[in-house]
Amino acid sequence: MTESIILTGANGSAAVHTVRYLLEQQPDKHLVLTVRDTSDSDVNTNLLRKVIAEYPGSKSTIRQLDLSSLAAVNSFAKTLAAEISRTELPPLKSIICNAFYWNLTKEKEKTSDGYEKTFQVNHIAHSALVLQLLSSFSPSGGRVVLFTSDAHWPGKNSLEKIPPAVPSDLDLLVKPPADDPENHMAKGFNRYAVSKLVILMWTYALNRHLEKDPTFAKITAVAINPGNMSDSRALRVNTPKMLQMMSKFFIQPMRPLLRLADPTMRTSSEAGIDVAKLAINEASPGSRGFFTLLKEDKSSPDSLDTNVQEAIWEKTLEWTGISNSNADIPA
Structure with missing residues (x-):
């Protein structure tokens, strides 16, 4: 059966390798590839176009999506759902x-939308996209792949200065207090780590709700820690010069040695291929939950608190403005 796959941030370091793998291994799939900037002036989007061009006749479209705007996310989701309903696109895989x-x-x-940007782009926007498109999945089911990180676990990432934790007042996630002007890297990384913790906890809650609802029980959700990618562009974007220099002159050239101490240290290509395998159920078919690389894993003790998971589930519905009046929400 022909099906569709949505990939956000499709011009990213690992994502272009995900795309290449899908084009090679799943040529019948329709790839809906979203990027923030579709213009010819974006070097990363042009690289994505070159990858697609290597597979003439591939069923791929590049679409603009700004995850920092919930209006844009909602419009995109509605457009895609309508295209699937009209059979202009096959159902989602x-x-x-x-x-x-x-x-x-x-x-x-x-x-x-008035929300802290890291948290909105990483968690709220993706949650809004997923919730509005669950009804567009194939009757045979499918998989939602979300991204977490070793940073969700206090003490596991070397960039951590402030341990990640979910505040008792969840609204502090979207409207945090002002930063210490001398501490931008520490606070910025903490916001990133907390967003990855929340994504993981929301994944656990999403799976419970999917499993309880016969309509959606065949859809599985996984949160993957894709590893520490030594060649990731992320290390050179919105980061201090010190980190950029470390990436270029230490992390990349020393990757083979660093990998001995950290088995998750690897290339974007390796990570991108693993993501593709999870997405199409080639890896761990039918499994749910947390993965480190392609191995089912146990996440941090804090992430396993089911009460906080459910509180995040409910609060995410509030932040996204999604309810049964505008989407089919799993029970």
């Missing part, structure tokens, strides 16, 4: 929530 944002060099940023 997978949604891969790859896009992310961080800023380690300046004060926290606010989106047009």
Whole structure:
């Protein structure tokens, strides 16, 4: 059966390798590839176009999607759902929530929706996209792939200065207090790490709700820690010069040695291929939950608190403005 796969941030370091793998291994799939900038002036989008061009006749479209705008996300989801309903696109096989944002060099940023930008792009926007498109999945089911990180677990990432934790007042996630102007990297990385913790906890809640609802029980959700990618462009965007220099002159050339101490240290190509395998159920078919690389894993003790998971589930519905009046929400 012909099906569609959505990939956000499709011009990212790992994502272009996900695309290449899907084009090679699943040529019948329709790939809906979203990027923030579709113009010819974007070098990363042009690289994505070159990858697609290597597979003439592939069923791929590049579409603009700004995850810092919930209006844009809602419009995109409605358009896609309508195209699937009209059979202009086949039903969904997978949604891969790859896009992310961080800023380690300046004060926290606010989106047009009034939310802290890292948290909105990484969690809220992807949740809104997924929830509005669950009804567009194939009757045979499919998979939602979300992205977490070793940073969700206090003490596991070397960039951590402030341990990640979910505040008792969840609204502090979207409207945090002002930063210490001398501490932008520490606070910026903490916002990133907390967003990855929340994504993971929401994934656990999403799976419970999917499993309880016969309509959606064949859809599985996984949160993958794709590893520490030594060649990732993320290390050079919105990061201090020190980190950029470390990436270029230490992390990349020393990857083979660093990998001995950290088995998750690898290339974007390796990560992108693993993501593709999870998305199409080639890896761990039918499984749910947390993965480190392609191995089912146990996440941090804090992430396993079911009460907080459910609180995040409910609060996410509030933040996204999604309810049964505008989407089919699993029970």
